[in-house]
Amino acid sequence: MGKTLAQAMAEFEPGLPLAVAYSGGADSTALLLACAEKWPGRVCAFHVHHGLQAAADAFEQHCREFCARLGVPLRVCRVDARHAPGESPEAAARHARYEAFQGLAQEDAAPGAIENIAVAQQADDQVETLLLALSRGAGLPGLSAMPAQWARDGLRYHRPLLDVPGAELRDWLRARGVAWVEDPTNADEQFTRNRIRARLLPALAVAFPQFRDTFARSAAHAAEAQRLLDELAVDDLTHIGLPPQIARLQTLSRARQANVLRHWLRRAHATVPSAAQLQELLDQVAACTTRGHRIRLKVGTGFVERQGAVLAWYNP
Missing domain, CATH: 3.40.50.620 (HUPs)
Incomplete structure (x- = not known):
């Protein structure tokens, strides 16, 4: 009670x-x-x-x-x-x-x-x-x-x-x-x-x-799970680098890519992508197999774009 x-x-x-x-x-x-x-x-x-x-x-x-x-x-x-x-x-x-x-x-x-x-x-x-x-x-x-x-x-x-x-x-x-x-x-x-x-x-x-x-316990379980995902994202960022290197990002599973990109955008740029924006970004990362592949997507309050071998976010 x-x-x-x-x-x-x-x-x-x-x-x-x-x-x-x-x-x-x-x-x-x-x-x-x-x-x-x-x-x-x-x-x-x-x-x-x-x-x-x-x-x-x-x-x-x-x-x-x-x-x-x-x-x-x-x-x-x-x-x-x-x-x-x-x-x-x-x-x-x-x-x-x-x-x-x-x-x-x-x-x-x-x-x-x-x-x-x-x-x-x-x-x-x-x-x-x-x-x-x-x-x-x-x-x-x-x-x-x-x-x-x-x-x-x-x-x-x-x-x-x-x-x-x-x-x-x-x-x-x-x-x-x-x-x-x-x-x-x-x-x-x-x-x-x-x-x-x-x-x-x-x-x-x-x-x-x-x-x-009971709702408070559910929220606490969710918070604990999110802390684990944050720890995983920190580890993955040490592997893929800052800003994220596309080739190294592609070695991760799609779920881990989503987790680390969400973490990068939130912590480094204080922006949160919508579910649709994140899925489109993941599709573009998967398709980025040539030097000429261009990425520029509205994500959160700004844009994610490809800059050479890495992803960058900016707010025009």
Whole structure:
């Protein structure tokens, strides 16, 4: 049935001082309050004003008032999180948040050097992420859902609540008489994640009461399998070279070619090919048996092309 907030916090031992990503919603309110009580004077809050809805100013004001009552320093960053044509709104907002967190962590006003940030995704968010990945036909990286820890831009991020159901957090806040804000977009079922939350999670709770735990185990298995594939890709890259030499790439099985090319594009160029793009690239690699064979394919956000004996990726 998942963990309680108290259990999750007992196991959570990040580096201090700690920043908590605080939106004003129930999950981040519970995390901020629990962290502030466990490490008094060593916690600050980061709030990102996305500027995407009229209620954003009210969210910021709520956060300021709550942090003032709590005695927790609050740092606010206003960003333009509007998405570009062809970019998903969720991806644009996520990118803007990471940039904001990096800037906030470097502010002199923050208490000490902030290197650790806690974010409040919980067990229901993890299930939603896994179901979204399944609905999109994702591979192992998507099925691995959200990691409990990861590093980005010199910062260490933590998700200590991934085993705690959302209802447990809300019950904990109500018992303490603590208010939070509700994002009105969370009820808009034009977004797939909201439809999953409103329709699928209640049905899963009836049909499979332990679904949060079992789904979490499946995600963990997928993550473990992906780590093995990453290790294999690193070994294969030492053989085929960087950038990948076509002749050496052709000595691998098609599955290993796909794995190492996906790894190369993701790690070296921060781009992810679609399934169709990757299959076309593999076909072109297989057909590349003469000096005159030309490869230039749209892959991810740029192009893969043949440059002599190797493959190169560029973003024009």
